[in-house]
Amino acid sequence: MQLTPLQQDAVTELINIAFSRAAASLSELTKCRVDLEVPEVSVHEIDQVSGAISHFVSGDVATVHQVFTGPVAGDAFLLLNFDGAVHLVDLLTDTASTKGTLGAAAREVITEVGNILMNACLGVFGNLLHVRFSFSVPKLSLDDLGFMVQSLVVADDALQHAMVVGARFKMRGSEVTGCLVLVLGISSFELFLKAVEAWADQSLAGDQG
Amino acid sequence: MEVSETFLENLDRLGAWGILTTDENLKIVGWNRWLERHSGRRAADVAGLSLLDVFPDLAVRSLDRYYQEALQGQSSMLSQRFHKYLLAMPPSVATAQLMHMQQTARISPLFEGTAIRGTLTLIEDVTERVVTELELRQQAERLEEANRHKDEFLAMLAHELRNPLAPIRNGIRVLDIVGTSNDEARETREMIERQVTHMTRLVDDLLDVSRIMRGKVRLQIAPCDLSAILQQVAHDYRPILADNRVDLSVEIPVGPTWIQGDAVRLTQIVSNLLHNAGKFTNAGGNVKLHAQVNHEEQAAVIEISDTGVGMTPETLARVFESFSQAETTLDRSKGGLGLGLALVKGLAELHGGTVEAASPGANQGSRFTVRLPIREAVAPHPDQGTQPSPQILLTRRILLIEDNQDAAQTMKILLKHLGYEVELAFSGPEGVAAACRYEPDVVICDIGLPGLDGFGVARALRKELQTRDLYLIAQSGYGQPEDVRKALAAGFDLHLLKPVDFQLLADSLKSSPRNRGDAVAKGSI
Numbered sequence: 161m162q163l164t165p166l167q168q169d170a171v172t173e174l175i176n177i178a179f180s181r182a183a184a185s186l187s188e189l190t191k192c193r194v195d196l197e198v199p200e201v202s203v204h205e206i207d208q209v210s211g212a213i214s215h216f217v218s219g220d221v222a223t224v225h226q227v228f229t230g231p232v233a234g235d236a237f238l239l240l241n242f243d244g245a246v247h248l249v250d251l252l253t254d255t256a257s258t259k260g261t262l263g264a265a266a267r268e269v270i271t272e273v274g275n276i277l278m279n280a281c282l283g284v285f286g287n288l289l290h291v292r293f294s295f296s297v298p299k300l301s302l303d304d305l306g307f308m309v310q311s312l313v314v315a316d317d318a319l320q321h322a323m324v325v326g327a328r329f330k331m332r333g334s335e336v337t338g339c340l341v342l343v344l345g346i347s348s349f350e351l352f353l354k355a356v357e358a359w360a361d362q363s364l365a366g367d368q369g
Numbered sequence: 370m371e372v373s374e375t376f377l378e379n380l381d382r383l384g385a386w387g388i389l390t391t392d393e394n395l396k397i398v399g400w401n402r403w404l405e406r407h408s409g410r411r412a413a414d415v416a417g418l419s420l421l422d423v424f425p426d427l428a429v430r431s432l433d434r435y436y437q438e439a440l441q442g443q444s445s446m447l448s449q450r451f452h453k454y455l456l457a458m459p460p461s462v463a464t465a466q467l468m469h470m471q472q473t474a475r476i477s478p479l480f481e482g483t484a485i486r487g488t489l490t491l492i493e494d495v496t497e498r499v500v501t502e503l504e505l506r507q508q509a510e511r512l513e514e515a516n517r518h519k520d521e522f523l524a525m526l527a528h529e530l531r532n533p534l535a536p537i538r539n540g541i542r543v544l545d546i547v548g549t550s551n552d553e554a555r556e557t558r559e560m561i562e563r564q565v566t567h568m569t570r571l572v573d574d575l576l577d578v579s580r581i582m583r584g585k586v587r588l589q590i591a592p593c594d595l596s597a598i599l600q601q602v603a604h605d606y607r608p609i610l611a612d613n614r615v616d617l618s619v620e621i622p623v624g625p626t627w628i629q630g631d632a633v634r635l636t637q638i639v640s641n642l643l644h645n646a647g648k649f650t651n652a653g654g655n656v657k658l659h660a661q662v663n664h665e666e667q668a669a670v671i672e673i674s675d676t677g678v679g680m681t682p683e684t685l686a687r688v689f690e691s692f693s694q695a696e697t698t699l700d701r702s703k704g705g706l707g708l709g710l711a712l713v714k715g716l717a718e719l720h721g722g723t724v725e726a727a728s729p730g731a732n733q734g735s736r737f738t739v740r741l742p743i744r745e746a747v748a749p750h751p752d753q754g755t756q757p758s759p760q761i762l763l764t765r766r767i768l769l770i771e772d773n774q775d776a777a778q779t780m781k782i783l784l785k786h787l788g789y790e791v792e793l794a795f796s797g798p799e800g801v802a803a804a805c806r807y808e809p810d811v812v813i814c815d816i817g818l819p820g821l822d823g824f825g826v827a828r829a830l831r832k833e834l835q836t837r838d839l840y841l842i843a844q845s846g847y848g849q850p851e852d853v854r855k856a857l858a859a860g861f862d863l864h865l866l867k868p869v870d871f872q873l874l875a876d877s878l879k880s881s882p883r884n885r886g887d888a889v890a891k892g893s894i
Contacts, residue, residue, distance in 0.1 A: 189451045226444070253450055264498060268448035268473050275446045283443070294485075295444040297475045 163203050167353060170360035172201050174284055175325055182280040186273065190252050192331055196277075199326035199337070206320040206343065210309045216326055216339035217241045221305045222262065224274025227296040228282055232289055232348040234320075235312075236282065238274035238327070240338035242302065245270050248329055248336040262302070271300045277327065277340060289355045312343060321349040387456070387472075387492030390479060395420045395436055398487060407458045407470060407494070426457045435476045439488040444477040449495050462496045471499040520582045527576035528846045532773055534572065535868035537565050539779030542871050546786045569868065574708040577637075578691055580849070581715035587850055588631040588719055595626040595635065595669050595741070599660055602639045606647070614652035617643075621660040628669055628743050634716045635741075638724075641709040642673040642737050649735070650677035667743050668722070674736040680728040688726045689714040710737075717741065766790045767878075768809035770800030770826060771844075772818050780813075787875055797821025801829045804836045811878060816845040816856070827860035842877065844869050 163171065179196040186194040202212050222245035224238040240248060242262065249266040250256055252273065262270070275298040286293045301308070312322070325340040344352060387407065390398040397415045405411055415423055420436070427433050432455060435445045447455055455474040460467045472492050479487040544558045580586045603619045610617050639658075646656040654676040663670050680688060691711040710726075717724045722741040728734065767789045771777040774795065781791045792807045794800035797818040804812055812830065816823035823843055830836040841863075843856040848866035856864040863877055 230442075263502075264495075265448070265450050265502065268446070269450045272446045272448040272451060275444075279438070279443050279445065286442075292442050294442045294478060294480070297444045297477055298446050 163201075163353075166360055167356055168201065170356045170363075171323070172198060174288060174356070174359070175201060175281065178281040178284040179277070179327070181284070182277045185276050185280070186252065186329075190254075190331070192254070194252075195330040197326075197328040197330065199328055201323065201325050203321055203323050206312060206322050209312065209322040209324060209341070210306075212322075212324040213239065213309060213339060213341065214305065216324075216337055217244070218305055221303060221308055222267075222270055223301050223303065223308055224271050224278070224298050225301065226275065226278050226298045228293040229296075230286075230293045231291045232285070232293070232344065232351055234342060234344040234348055236278040237312075237341040237343070238277055238338060239305075239308070239341065240270070240336065244336045244338055247334070248273065248338075251329070251331050251334055251336065254332070267300050271298050274298055274300070281325075281340065281342070285352065288359050289352065312341075319346045320344065321346065385494055387490070387494070389420075389456075389490040389492070390487055391420050391436070391490075392487040393440060393485065395433075395440075395488070397423065404456075404492075407461065408456070409459075424456050427455075436488050439476045439478045440485055442478050442485060444475065447472075447474040447476070449473045449499060455490070455492060460496050461494050462500050464496075464500050466503055467496065467499070470494055471496040517583075520579050523575055523579040524583070527572050527579060530568075530572045531576075531846045531867050532776070534565060534569055536773065536775035536779045537561065538569075538868050539776065539783055539871065541565065543779055543782045543786070546783070571708075574641075574712055577712050578708045578715065581712065581719070582691070585849060586634075586715070586719060588634060589850070590629050590631055592627050593630050593632040593635065595628050595630070595660070595671075596622050596624065598632060598635050599639060599658065599671070602636055602643060603658055606640070606643045610643075610647045610650075610656060613647060613650075615647055615650050616655045617658065618655065619658045621658065622662060626660075626662060626669060626743075628741060630720050630741065634719070638713050638716050638739060639671065639673070641713045642671075642739070645709055645737075646673055646675040646677065646735070650675045662743065663740075666740065668740045669743055671739040671741070672736060673739075674734060676734045679731050679733040679735055680726070681731050685726055685728055689724070713737075713739070766792070766807065766809040766811075768792050768794065768800065768804055768807055768812045770794045770797070770803075770812065770814040770818065770823070772796060772815060783871060787878075789878070795819075797823070797826045800826050801836075804830055804839065805833065808835070809839065811840045811842060813842045813844060813874075814861075816843055816847070823861075824855065824859035827856075831860040842874075 175198050179198055183194050183196040186196075200215070204212050217239045218241065220242040222240045222242055226236045228234060228236060243260065246260050246262055246266065249262070249269045252269060253266075278298070279295065282293050282295065303311075320343055323342040323344070325342070326337065327340050328335055328337045385403065386401075387404045388401040389404060390400070392398055397418055397420050399412050399416055400408075401412070410423075421428050421433055427436075430452075432447070432452070435447065438445060449471050452472075452474075454469045454472040455476075456472070458470045460470045471494070473495050474493070475491045477489045477491075478485045479489045541558060541562050544554075549555055549558070577586065599619070599621045603617060603621075607617050643656065643658065650656055656673065656675045659672045659674070661670055662668075689710050690707075692707045710724075714724050717739050720741050722739060724740075725738045727736045727738070767784055769777055769780055769784070769791055771780065771793070772795050777793050777795065781793055784791045792803055792809065794803040797820040799820070800812070800814060800818070801821065812826075814823045814826050818826065821829070823845070827841050827843070830839055830841065841861045843859075843861040843864045844867055845852060845856065845864065846867045848864075853864045865874060865877070
C-alpha cells in the first residue's frame, strides 16, 4: 500500500509537528537541545512491515509499546536498536552506561522517551481527527526484532496497516536512529487517511486564500 | 466518583506501590496505606483536598501538566532519572545524599465507562536502587582513583629503580677497563651484567606499561622498513634462543616493507614476542617468525609461533592483561612481571593494529599474530636523517652534577679511563658554583637534583657570561619527547636517558661540536 503524494506530504508534516513537540519536551527535561528528525514515512500492510522496520533497526531491539483506544484504535511502538537505546540514554542523561547495559533506570528513561514521542504523535493525530484517544501506560520490552515483528503480525487476524516513521534523535553532537510504528485496523486507517486529506485540503485552501 | 476501600485494600496487597486517585478537578479521592505511611498523612485527612495544595511542589516543578494531560486521556511515565520524584516525601532509606524519596511514577486517566472521571497515579519507591547506584558510582570513582594512584606509583617505582642500575652498569664498565685475570671475578662480572640487563628490561617494561595505561606514550611515527626491523630483531634473538637450544626459523618478505610506524616501538613488539616465545619453549623446541603483507586487509601480518608450553583457555583469556603470568607456580621459574605481552598489545593498538593469541592447549605451543595497518609510507630519502659531520671536540674537562654518589663516582672512573678530567658536584647550587670555578668544557647534569633541578642549573649556566657557552648534557630517567623538549628549552644541548648507555655517552663526548663559544668563534671566522 502506498500513500498518495498529498497524503505522504501531509502525514510527514503532521509527524514533524509532533516530533517538534516531543523534541521540545525532551530538551526541557534534559536541559540540553534535542532535535528529532523524520527521515522517512511509509505505510505497509502488517505482514509486509518487516522490511521497512529493518531499514532502521536490526538484531536485539528495545521496544516501547502503548495501546491507544477510541474512535481510532491501535498500537504504537518505538523501536531502537539495543545499542542505540543504551547510547540514547547516555546522551539524554549525559552519563556513560556500565559496559553497555540497559539497567532499570535506563529502561525507565527509554520508556519515558517513547511515551513522550508517542503521546506527541497521538496528540497531534487526535486534534486532527477531533477525537480523544485513551492511552495505556507504556511498557518496555527487549527482544529480537524478528520475534517482535512476528508478535505484531500474529497479534490479530484482521487486516491491519502499519505506518513506519523513522526517528532520528540528535543531541550533544551525536545521533541515534530508531523508528516509530503505528499499527491501525483497516477502518481506523481509512478514517485516519480521510482526516489527513481533509487537513491537507484545508491547509492548501488556507494557503491559497 | 469514589474509589472503594476494598479496591484500595486490594491494591495495597500488590506490594510497595503508592496509589493515589483524584477526581476531574484534581481533588484527592483517596490514597493507599503505602502513601499514608510515607507521607505521614491519613487518607481521610487529605480526601477532598486539592492535590496541588497538598503537594504545591508539583506546580512549581511543572509536573501538574501530566495530570492535565491525564484528564485529556494521556498516560505518562515519569522516570526517576529525569524527575527524581513526583510527590515530595522523606527518603525511605537513611542517606545523607537524598532529601526526598526517589520515585518512578505513572499517571493515567481514570475512567468510568468511556468518560474520564479523574486520575490514577502509581508511585514506585526506587530510593534503594538510586542509593545503590550512587554507592556503586562512588565505588567506581574510588577504584578509578586507586587505579590511577597505582599507575602513578608504578611509574615512580620504575623511575626510582632505574637510578641504582646506572652505577651498577657503570661498575661493570669499570671492571671491563681495569680487567681481571681471575676466572671467578670474570664470571661474577658476567653474572652481574646478565642480571642488570634483565632488571633493566623489567624496569623499562614496567615504565612503558604504566605510561601506556596513563596514555603517556607518544609514537614517533615515520616511514620504516618492517622487513629490516624483523630481520634485525631475528638476528639479535637467534643467539639468545640458541643458548637455550631453541631454533629460530624466519620467513619474511624479501625487500623492504614500508609502513608508517615507530621503529623503536615496532622493534619492542617483535622483541617481546620473541622473548616470550623463547621463555616458554623448552630446549630442542622451535620458534618461527613469519611475516607477510595481506593486501586485502591492507595490513602487515606478523606471526610468532612456538612449540612451547602452550596455554590453557583460562591463560589465553588473560594473556594480554598486565601482570598476567602463564605460569603461577610457587617457584616462578620463568620469572618476569607479566608485562611483556600487555606492552605488545598496547603498542600494537597505538599503531592502529591488533594482536591475537592462540593455542591448541597446554604443551601444544602458542601463536601470536600482530596485524599492523599499512598506510601509504614512502621510503625516506637516502640523505634524510644523516647528520653533518661533527667537528672533533677536544674536550678535556668534564663537570658531572649527580646527587647519586655511587652513580657519580663510577661515572667519574669511567670518564677518567677515557682520558677526561672530571670534577663532581652533588647538588644544583654546588654544580653551578663548580662550573664557574672549574671552567669545564662539558657539563653532564642530572635532572632531579637537590636545591636546584637540572633545568634550573642549565638556565643558570646559560645566563652567566663565563658558562653560557658550555656544552650541556642532561641525563634523566624521563625520556618522553616532552621531557627532551623541556631539557632543550632549558638550555641543554643533548638529552640522554638513564641508565645512560656509556658507549653512547662516550661517542657523544667525542663527536659533539666543540663548546658553543668555540663553535660561534669558528663560524664567525
